Amino acid sequence: MIEDDAVIREATSIGLERLGYHVLGAEDGLEGLELFRRLQKEDPVDAVLLDVMLPTMNGTQVCRQMRGFSNIPVIMLSARGEGLDMVTGLDAGADDYLAKPFDLQVLDARLRAVLRRTAMPQANTVAHGEPVPDAKGLDIDPHRLVVTLDAREIHLTPTELKILLMLSEDPGVVVSRSDILSEVWGYTWDADHRVIDVHVQRLRRKIGASRIDTVRGFGYRLQDEAP
Template identity: 75%
Template sequence: MTNTGIRVLMVEDDEVIREATGIGLARLGYQVQGVGDGLEALELLRQLQAEDPVDAVLLDVMLPTMNGTQVCQQLRGFSSVPVIMLSARGEGIDMVTGLDAGADDYLAKPFDLQVLDARLRAVLRRSQRSAQPPAPKASEPAHAPGLSIDPHRLVVSLEGRQIHLTPTEMRILLMLDREPGMVVSRTEILTEVWGYSWDADHRVIDVHMQRLRRKVGAERIETVRGFGYRLAGGSS
């Protein structure tokens, strides 16, 4: 993937960080637009969504008028654009609230520009693949009680009722459903779903797994301590 023509909106209230990061990304071929206010960013994203959507958003947690978590929550109401949350504090609570709000990844400041580039490339690859996810085992939608996964229509039902999954949650579930009962390591999940296995905080996976368990049933996704996760019993 070449960075040329990739449009990134950076939402950061620190003008020095915003400009320095923008210059660095521009040298790597990105087209970067910056804003320093949460509400302004949300209004701009609504406008761009209707006219010419950006390819990715870098979203700081601490922002005036509306914080990054609030921006991300509202953004997810009308857009699935890849979002990387940024936080100067690097605290676990920032990561959890950011991912719960719908962010795709999280990066603590200060960060290396090359790491940011790699993370952007990874979320953009995932976004491009979302329309054509890796094919798991063949499965037909089931109306009987239980978990049903239709990999062709990307529809998941629980006890006959369709449930909404984010693209990241869907990719994780499809990956686990390929071989139900087999353990999938965190590294394998990072490599396939996030697109990288280096410089990674595995808590990103844990947060997504918690969200996925709440939606499909905690008993259906087992943690194998020290190894990874497995789907208990698979889908109907």
């Protein structure tokens, strides 16, 4: 947990420890990034809680650095809870976003959801069947969990991959934002659908913007034929 407010950091750590987590903390961005780098070599962590407003290096900068060498789930935290903070954090590579003050049970649910998404080989409810080929070079293999574009493997985060697998189950069929939120994020409460929209934007940048259609007011569909 990278959080400069000692009270929040310690209270959250104690609460999570009681729920069975082991929590390590850092109080500024640079310290947290270096701790994360060291742990990845020695004793890798399972997830990162990352505050937006941090001294030495803000949370968005830290997240971008982390995404250069790791796909470990990142949940951004912000006291402001502003839409711009959320979009900026997600666009930097975060998997989810939570505004402070937050309920510990909600944080626990979010953590369990992102951790499930990293266990992709067991997530066989998302996609089945044979690899999904695309006439212009996009291939999605739901068994090996590999996506290639023109024979080149595409680097996707677990969240991006799970969204793509869900859309590829029935190319051309619209999938609602609510269904994506439930299946990928595991939410059973109302949430901001911009979380999904930002991840889809990131996915489009990697596989081609025209491959995923937006159906206004409803959701998304994967092109059943190459554009």
